[in-house]
Amino acid sequence: SVCVCVCVWVGGWVDDTVFFEQKQAGEPMELLGSTKGLAKGNHRFHIHEFGNNPQGYNSAGSHFNPLSKKHSGTNDKEKQCGDLGKVTPYKDGVATMSVKDSLIQLSEPISVKGHTIVVHEKADNLGKGGNIESEKSLSYGIIGITK
Numbered sequence: 001s002v003c004v005c006v007c008v009w010v011g012g013w014v015d016d017t018v019f020f021e022q023k024q025a026g027e028p029m030e031l032l033g034s035t036k037g038l039a040k041g042n043h044r045f046h047i048h049e050f051g052n053n054p055q056g057y058n059s060a061g062s063h064f065n066p067l068s069k070k071h072s073g074t075n076d077k078e079k080q081c082g083d084l085g086k087v088t089p090y091k092d093g094v095a096t097m098s099v100k101d102s103l104i105q106l107s108e109p110i111s112v113k114g115h116t117i118v119v120h121e122k123a124d125n126l127g128k129g130g131n132i133e134s135e136k137s138l139s140y141g142i143i144g145i146t147k
Helices: none
Strands: 003-008 017-022 029-035 043-048 054-057 083-087 095-101 116-120 137-142
Antiparallel strands (some): 029 095, 043 083, 116 137
């Protein structure tokens, strides 16, 4: 059976929808979507640990990391579950997202349902520091179940 979740961006300058789909437990999860309103340059996006956001994305917590891995690049051998890579908008501020990831799941024990996805203002510093701008968030949305 197919599990589908959706995230609608709120709380910032980014607009549009992201869909998460997994055909069956244990198979890779596929994320497809787009964003509107991003400034020129690379932006990182991550899944964060909480989905209750009374203070916007400031309530989202740290990166989703149930396996206690080091923060690193998307293609590194060892990475956090919540690290989804980067988006780079076209001239019109629209960026498309297409990620296939075998770490994150839409079923337990590593389900992202109910968590927050955050788009950051700049490219990620990959846990190496030196780029405080990569920690600022532009927008977020809570991943919820859909039909």
